[in-house]
Amino acid sequence: MRHAIIIAAALLIAAPFGAQAQQKQPAQKGPPPPAPARPYTPIAVKLPGPFKDPSFEAFRKQLGEVAAKKDRAGLARLVVAQGFFWDGEKGDQADKKKSGIDNLSAAIGLAGKEPVGWDMLQGYAQDPTAGEYPGKQGVICGPADPELDEKQLEEVSKATGADPGEFVYPLDTSVEVRSAPRANAPVIEKLGTVLIRIMPDPKQAAPASPNEVPLVRVVTPSGKVGYISADVLSALGNDQLCYVKDAGGWKISGYVGAGPGPQ
Structure with missing residues (x-):
């Protein structure tokens, strides 16, 4: 369900602003009132609207099945082997020496005691929207932003x-x-x-x-x-999973966002 990946931010929306306020006012306990x-x-x-490409819909279904099984080997076949990008808070955070699946794992959290990345992938797989990613020809990212x-x-x-x-x-x-x-x-x-x-x-x-x-x-x-x-x-401004279509079909090619943090 998509709410699993989007509403955590909504429920904790005041946290970043509370942290900034604490830096300015050390004596204050907790975040400021709304x-x-x-x-x-x-x-x-x-x-x-949905991204209109039947092959993309089929790819999302396959991604959802792999994510539900937490099948890392199966997921690796759906990710670009090299050239994966991770546009985070400090620019491209992908390690170019590592494979695409290893970078994706680091970006969304597919390892550790509570690997939330698998639930995130199921959420992305269920979202039919996607839009072009500026500066990267042929790359689309979803969920698409509203106007x-x-x-x-x-x-x-x-x-x-x-x-x-x-x-x-x-x-x-x-x-x-x-x-x-x-x-x-x-x-x-x-x-x-x-x-x-x-x-x-x-x-x-x-x-x-x-x-x-x-x-x-x-x-x-x-x-x-x-x-x-x-x-x-x-x-607004959800993290996004990005895709590219080559001769072999659709592949996950990148991630836009801060990710879930250390697991």
């Missing part, structure tokens, strides 16, 4: 006091906002394809089981505070 809930101008979002007015986002961020990173977008054309963090709580509002502000709730209890989809606290454009299921939301 900006108060207030109405904001709706920002329309154009959702990306929106970034200047308008900056203006809304200033008006609300919220960081731009607190805004996410829905994966569907209609999402339900509930009054409490329960799947059966009353619906208080329905939203279309507009940016939605995440408002982390440190007191919110974690899901009762790993298979339960969490609900995320949000502030709607009307200023209402409610909860939306995490599996219908996506953070």
Whole structure:
């Protein structure tokens, strides 16, 4: 499920900003409180469409099957042998002396006690969207980014006091906002394809089981505070898996993002 790879960022969206605040104010304990809930101008979002190539769809199915089995040998056949790139925080972090599968493993975490990379791969395999990657001819990366007015986002961020990173977008054309963090709580509002502000709730209890989809606290454009299921939301600027098509078919050729960190 795609929410497994996208919503961790949404639930912990305030963490980086809290760390910066702690550096400026050493005496402060924990991250600063979020900006108060207030109405904001709706920002329309154009959702990306699927990448139209039947062979790519077949490749994604194969990738999903390999990831579900945690089949490293099978995955290696789906990754370029050489030339893998990893565009991280410090430029290309790929080790050119290592194979593509070794670099992919390091980028998304396929080893260690909790190899989250396999779940990430299943999420990428289920996402049909992809777009051209600037500067690399023939390379596409997914999930594709939505289209929106970034200047308008900056203006809304200033008006609300919220960081731009607190805004996410829905994966569907209609999402339900509930009054409490329960799947059966009353619906208080329905939203279309507009940016939605995440408002982390440190007191919110974690899901009762790993298979339960969490609900995320949000502030709607009307200023209402409610909860939306995490599996219908996506953070802006997601990490991306990249692909290239050669004579032998599609291959994973790179990764864009910081990765899950040390395992």
